[in-house]
Amino acid sequence: MVATRTSYDAIAESYAEVFRSELDEAPLDRALLAGFAETVLRDHPDAEVLEVGSGPGTVTAYLHSLGLDVSGIDVSPGMVEVARRAHPAVGFEVGDMAALARPAAGLSGLVAWYSFIHVPGAQRQDVLGEFYRVLRPGGHLLLAFQVGDGTLHLAEAFGSDISLDFYRLQPDAVAGLLGRAGFELTARLVKAPETTSAASRIPQGFLMARKPG
Numbered sequence: 001m002v003a004t005r006t007s008y009d010a011i012a013e014s015y016a017e018v019f020r021s022e023l024d025e026a027p028l029d030r031a032l033l034a035g036f037a038e039t040v041l042r043d044h045p046d047a048e049v050l051e052v053g054s055g056p057g058t059v060t061a062y063l064h065s066l067g068l069d070v071s072g073i074d075v076s077p078g079m080v081e082v083a084r085r086a087h088p089a090v091g092f093e094v095g096d097m098a099a100l101a102r103p104a105a106g107l108s109g110l111v112a113w114y115s116f117i118h119v120p121g122a123q124r125q126d127v128l129g130e131f132y133r134v135l136r137p138g139g140h141l142l143l144a145f146q147v148g149d150g151t152l153h154l155a156e157a158f159g160s161d162i163s164l165d166f167y168r169l170q171p172d173a174v175a176g177l178l179g180r181a182g183f184e185l186t187a188r189l190v191k192a193p194e195t196t197s198a199a200s201r202i203p204q205g206f207l208m209a210r211k212p213g
């Protein structure tokens, strides 16, 4: 976790620059986020939503533009600084998704958009348990991740020395973890590889789940 934090601190500015328009080129991603926002608002008009691992804040700001009361947390203070500067109307705080500074059952929605990909296998079940704890009954969860097996380790990015592990995940395996955490799966999508950006050249998985109640 320390390595993840210091690595993202080192690349925060460059990462934000490169991925700033990522959503503009991803109509299906925008549609999923819009569907998630509409579902949360339908079920909980007073919805409070959290994006965990919000990075430069692009996705948080997009959800905000859709009418959600949403804020972001990220383990990297450098990322939080970048997000606050780019999106002053949205709240961003430093925080760890494994131990959220939130009361139980307070949130109507939680999004982990390419951030659960940094959680080592041994911790995944506990992290999903933490998501379950902070969501209210009927609350919705949205996960986005790269589909595959094994781990991509990066020791360098944007000219900086880093140490980042990107865990590829199988939708069935994540669905199993969600079920064991108590969630009901509500949607599953796997997007075939695209050439629109380097990040989308491998399949992308999206799962939506709901805390019963």
Ligand SMILES: C[S@@+](CC[C@H](N)C(=O)[O-])C[C@H]1O[C@@H](n2cnc3c(N)ncnc32)[C@H](O)[C@@H]1O
Residues within 6 Å of the ligand: 001, 004, 005, 008, 019, 052, 053, 054, 055, 056, 057, 058, 059, 073, 074, 075, 076, 079, 095, 096, 097, 098, 112, 113, 114, 115, 118, 119
């Ligand atoms: C690949 S970036 C995705 C950023 C953003 N969600 C997006 O899609 O643009 C992953 C982010 O997750 C954050 N992160 C990784 N582990 C975390 C943890 N345990 N708690 C909170 N944030 C974490 C990283 O600092 C990084 O900003």
